[in-house]
Amino acid sequence: MSVNINKHIADILQLHEYSMSIGRTLDFDKNCDNFLKLLLARKNLSGCCVISKKEDEYIRSYSYPVGLVDDKMMEHSDFLNDCFKDETIKTGMFVEDEEEMNSSCRTEGSWLFFNLKNNKGLMLINHKGSPFDEVEINQLSPIMDKFSISLKACESFTKQDNLLKRLTSQNKELREFTQAISHDLKSPLRNIVTLIAWTKEDGENLQEDVVQNLENIEYNIEKMDNLIKGLHTYSTIDKFEENDKEIDLEPFLGEIIESLIIPDEVQFHIESNASKLFMYPTLFQNLFYHLISNAVNSMDKEKGEIYINIKEEESYLKCSVRDNGKGIPEKYRERIFQLFESIDSKKECIGIGLPIVKKIVDYYKGDIRLESEVGKGTTLFFTLQKE
Structure with missing residues (x-):
């Protein structure tokens, strides 16, 4: 037994x-x-x-x-x-x-x-x-x-x-292709701009319609240049090498605002419970550059108001950028973070700013959403996980 x-x-x-x-x-x-x-x-x-x-x-x-x-x-x-x-x-x-x-x-x-x-x-x-x-x-x-x-x-x-390996390889190829295109297109664009400048200088007697056509070419070249810069930024967001640094928030945002062409009637209101933050400066600069630029370009009022709110929590930042501009029609709201989706024909509006914002927020493992009312303005709410 x-x-x-x-x-x-x-x-x-x-x-x-x-x-x-x-x-x-x-x-x-x-x-x-x-x-x-x-x-x-x-x-x-x-x-x-x-x-x-x-x-x-x-x-x-x-x-x-x-x-x-x-x-x-x-x-x-x-x-x-x-x-x-x-x-x-x-x-x-x-x-x-x-x-x-x-x-x-x-x-x-x-x-x-x-x-x-x-x-x-x-x-x-x-x-x-x-x-x-x-x-x-x-x-x-x-x-x-x-x-x-x-x-x-x-x-x-x-x-x-x-599948992940294939996607990684394809993303690498796409990034390299985008960088090559950015480099290869910039040189001929600069040459065209130079030729137009020479033509305008040497052609004092050019007909008015010719001058107008040259200005249209310059306008579209500038728009293409903005697109190339935007694509390069978008393709390198998650591949940059940079250490996080202490950012003095108010002057940091002030430099971004000063780098943009902003009408005098637009007023900024910045509110934060933190005067300094530890962030990646390049990413943080790109994030707020495109958010502020998007808000400025949406302005259609005699007095524009842009409100920037940054609240530091224990493990993340809770932020919002609000404007009193024209607002975003409902039919565009689902696509606004997709590449090349723009509701404005301005040369600054190439449909890549908000996709860059979304990609940076994703990089920080955050969330982003918008609230908008046509004729009253738009608010973008987002969070950023602290490292």
Whole structure:
């Protein structure tokens, strides 16, 4: 009796050991190594193979020892079709006149097949000739259910990881392309501006419509130059290298305001519970430059008012920029943070300022939303996580 109890306890501990070896990693091969090598050692088996069914073909997803099962086995579709046809556990013995398995099995011993679902199966091989008994099979069955789930998780992780790598590569290519375009377009634009200036200087007797056309060209060149600068800024937001620094808030915002062409009738109101902040200066400058620029460009009143509020909390900044400008029609509000979506034809309004703002807020793991009423103005609310 004590022998049976001890064996029962040993079996339970062994099943626990199997279970704990599964799912410790999302790497497919390592997950198989952790469980199957342990299983082979504990059961004194010769080898194993994880088989995947893809349409009408069978491939080895994993085998140990390597080479135990070669491509010849994968060609025996009738045998494998029978293994995969339902969820019943299959087992059998190799005999001399059977060629279902490859030559490395030496046509002797026994095999056991578990259908792992999700078009995967596990074959265990024992060259020593002893068949798998029913008790052993029943003990392994729930462990195989967990193993099946772990393989599905590994495949999902691999797909996501591969997708992330492709997206990272594509983003890098796009960023490099944008930077190259920015560089290559600026030079001819400068040349065109120079030629126009020479033409206007040397052509005192130019007809009025010619002068107007030249000014239209200059206007569009400036708009294109703004677009190129904006694209370059947008493409490099999350790739810059800069240390956070202490920012003296009021003069910092004052410098941004002074760098913009702002009508005299526009008044600024800045409110904050912090006089200094530790931020990345370049990102912070770009963020408020485009927010303030957007507010200024929306002005259509005799007296413009722009309110900037920055409230420092323990782990984040809570900010808003409000103006009393023309407001944003409802049909544009869903698209306002998308590239090149502009509701204004001014050369400064190229549809890239608010996308830059959104990308910087995302970089800081924050949120942004807007409230707007046509004819009364717009408020942009956003948060920035502190580093």
